[in-house]
Amino acid sequence: xxxxxxxxxxxxxxxxxxxxxxxxxxxxxxxxxxxxxxxxxxxxxxxxxxxxxxxxxxxxxxxxxxxxxxxxxxxxxxxxxxxxxxxxxxxxxxxxxxxxxxxxxxxxxxxxxxxxxxxxxxxxxxxxxxxxxxxxxxxxxxxxxxxxxxxxxxxxxxxxxxxxxxxxxxxxxxxxxxxxxxxxxxxxxxxxxxxxxxxxxxxxxxxxxxxxxxxxxxxxxxx
Amino acid sequence: xxxxxxxxxxxxxxxxxxxxxxxxxxxxxxxxxxxxxxxxxxxxxxxxxxxxxxxxxxxxxxxxxxxxxxxxxxxxxxxxxxxxxxxxxxxxxxxxxxxxxxxxxxxxxxxxxxxxxxxxxxxxxxxxxxxxxxxxxxxxxxxxxxxxxxxxxxxxxxxxxxxxxxxxxxxxxxxxxxxxxxxxxxxxxxxxxxxxxxxxxxxxxxxxxxxxxxxxxxxxxxx
DNA sequence: AGGATGAAGTTGCCATTGTCAACATCAGAT
DNA sequence: ATCTGATGTTGACAATGGCAACTTCATCCT
Numbered sequence: 001x002x003x004x005x006x007x008x009x010x011x012x013x014x015x016x017x018x019x020x021x022x023x024x025x026x027x028x029x030x031x032x033x034x035x036x037x038x039x040x041x042x043x044x045x046x047x048x049x050x051x052x053x054x055x056x057x058x059x060x061x062x063x064x065x066x067x068x069x070x071x072x073x074x075x076x077x078x079x080x081x082x083x084x085x086x087x088x089x090x091x092x093x094x095x096x097x098x099x100x101x102x103x104x105x106x107x108x109x110x111x112x113x114x115x116x117x118x119x120x121x122x123x124x125x126x127x128x129x130x131x132x133x134x135x136x137x138x139x140x141x142x143x144x145x146x147x148x149x150x151x152x153x154x155x156x157x158x159x160x161x162x163x164x165x166x167x168x169x170x171x172x173x174x175x176x177x178x179x180x181x182x183x184x185x186x187x188x189x190x191x192x193x194x195x196x197x198x199x200x201x202x203x204x205x206x207x208x209x210x211x212x213x214x215x216x217x218x219x220x221x222x223x
Numbered sequence: 224x225x226x227x228x229x230x231x232x233x234x235x236x237x238x239x240x241x242x243x244x245x246x247x248x249x250x251x252x253x254x255x256x257x258x259x260x261x262x263x264x265x266x267x268x269x270x271x272x273x274x275x276x277x278x279x280x281x282x283x284x285x286x287x288x289x290x291x292x293x294x295x296x297x298x299x300x301x302x303x304x305x306x307x308x309x310x311x312x313x314x315x316x317x318x319x320x321x322x323x324x325x326x327x328x329x330x331x332x333x334x335x336x337x338x339x340x341x342x343x344x345x346x347x348x349x350x351x352x353x354x355x356x357x358x359x360x361x362x363x364x365x366x367x368x369x370x371x372x373x374x375x376x377x378x379x380x381x382x383x384x385x386x387x388x389x390x391x392x393x394x395x396x397x398x399x400x401x402x403x404x405x406x407x408x409x410x411x412x413x414x415x416x417x418x419x420x421x422x423x424x425x426x427x428x429x430x431x432x433x434x435x436x437x438x439x440x441x442x443x444x445x446x
Numbered sequence: 447a448g449g450a451t452g453a454a455g456t457t458g459c460c461a462t463t464g465t466c467a468a469c470a471t472c473a474g475a476t
Numbered sequence: 477a478t479c480t481g482a483t484g485t486t487g488a489c490a491a492t493g494g495c496a497a498c499t500t501c502a503t504c505c506t
Contacts, residue, residue: 013500014454034344039492049455052494056454061493109341117340118332118408121257126409135410170402170411171424175394178401185341186349187358188393201394208431236471237483262463273485275465280483284464 011048019057019067021047026068030110036119040064066120066128072111073134076104080141090149091206097145098176098202099195105180106194112184116177143169168209175205234271242280242290244270249291253333259342263287289343289351295334296357299327303364313372314429320368321399321425322418328403329417335407339400366392391432398428 015021025046029038040061041051058064083100084093105112113119115135120127146169179198182188238244248269252261263284264274281287306323307316328335336342338358343350369392402421405411 013456014502016454018454036342040494041492050457051492052457053455055494113341116404116408117342118336118404119259119340121408139410167420167423170405170420171398171427173411174401174405174424175398175428176401177404178397178399179393181339181400181404182393182397185339185344187362188396197390197393200390201397204394204431205398205428206431208427208429236485237473239483241483263465264463274463275486276484278465 015047015049015053018047018049018053022054022057022064023067023071026064027071027111030068030114031108034110036110036114036117062120063128065114066130068111069115069120070130070134072108072115073131073138076101076115077134077138077141079104080138084141084145090145093145093148094142094172095199095202097142098172099198101176102180102183102194102198106183109184112180116181139169139173142173146172164209168206171205171209172202175201238270238272238276241270241272241276245277245280245287246290246294249287250294250334253291253337254331257333259333259337259340285343285351288337289353291334292338292343293353293357295331295338296354296361299324299338300357300361300364302327303361307364307368313368316368316371317365317395318422318425320365321395322421324399325403325406325417325421329406332407335403339404362392362396365396369395387432391429394428394432395425398424 022043025043026038029042029046030036040054043064044051044054047053054064058067079100080097083096087093087096115131118127120131126132143165147165176198179194179201183194245266248266249261252265252269253259263277266287267274267277270276277287281290302323303320306319310316310319338354341350343354349355366388370388399421402417402424406417
């Protein structure tokens with residue numbers, strides 16, 4: 001069923017693929033309006049179905065948003081993987097992945113906000129499971145490449161080093177996350193090109209983390 | 224005027240201080256429910272006025288949210304200032320300010336999201352002026368303390384160093400911003416105490432940025 | 447075959463919400 | 477004393493999220 005019934009043939013009552021249609025409609029609206037304030041009903045209109053059809057596929061508006069967010073995570077992870085695959089050295093891979101991450105967020109601010117802005121964190125249970133899983137995937141991607149080589153090649157797999165890796169992961173992610181939002185929100189001028197800006201920042205931080213600890217150069221500045 | 228007219232004395236038609244009352248009611252709701260989905264009408268109910276009274280003080284719901292956000296920025300800046308004042312050394316001040324920043328965000332996730340989550344970034348004009356101004360104040364606070372001493376005491380005020388300072392500011396802010404959200408969103412386990420966690424990260428990054436550039440220890444990893 | 451079953455879509459309805467317009471109340475300047 | 481403008485109030489409207497009851501239709505079980 002290749003379904004050639006977009007406008008013609010007075011569509012056969014059953015849409016056939018509504019769920020996906022709704023999600024992509026939502027992504028379209030996000031891209032077009034850059035605003036998170038769209039209505040379920042508008043999505044239904046766009047999909048050409050009646051305002052209650054979506055409820056057969058999503059329990060809730062929140063559920064719908066979660067699906068959209070999950071879709072966003074999927075393509076984010078995909079892009080990070082693609083960019084990383086272009087390099088062989090772990091450090092270059094790390095840079096590539098984080099660059100892709102930032103570019104994704106800067107290019108799709110509304111979707112990014114949906115994904116990370118806590119719009120789904122309802123009254124109680126925290127974010128929905130789909131989203132959580134998707135975010136977990138992204139994190140593991142990063143963790144893997146960091147573990148592969150970062151912070152000093154061939155370090156033994158001791159718990160101590162595990163902690164160090166977790167710290168590096170957190171640092172990288174935080175930096176990328178924060179920078180993305182600052183740029184997307186226009187809180188830092190769009191002056192510099194974000195890629196090299198980030199490269200500089202990340203390089204500095206990684207070098208700093210790689211320092212063996214004791215050698216802090218400016219003694220008077222106690223942390 | 225300690226106003227003891229909560230239920231009694233059939234309040235005198237004119238509330239007297241509605242604007243502030245509404246804003247604090249909003250802050251209360253944010254703190255209580257940790258959700259951004261409250262209605263203008265509910266605020267009015269809490270304030271004991273009718274559902275259209277707020278419109279005499281705020282043009283819009285967005286305008287109201289902007290005021291709340293601005294209030295958030297005000298107390299954030301205040302806390303950062305207080306914490307910074309406890310230390311004399313610029314580096315310690317920087318750490319204290321950023322620690323206060325993160326703690327504020329982690330303690331009031333909903334408000335923080337309101338402030339930075341782009342809920343106010345309407346269709347077009349970007350965030351409202353009040354908010355923009357408040358954020359600017361916060362940034363200048365950080366910039367000042369960084370300029371005061373960071374990255375190497377008594378560096379001359381060349382354009383080159385200006386750029387370096389801007390970079391350090393951006394790095395610090397991004398790191399704090401990102402870390403705050405990751406913790407607040409529960410994307411990183413609440414395991415570690417966030418203060419020392421952040422101290423470690425920031426120290427590493429600052430040391431990295433302070434490195435005079437050429438000395439990158441791991442040659443094979445081209446950025 | 448042929449009717450039962452249940453998933454997918456529809457229409458109608460409801461309470462709530464943001465916002466507008468018209469009216470009421472009151473404090474202070476003229 | 478009145479006029480006036482700021483502040484509150486009531487009433488209405490369209491749009492929204494969500495529920496319930498009905499329809500359509502493909503699929504499975506004798």
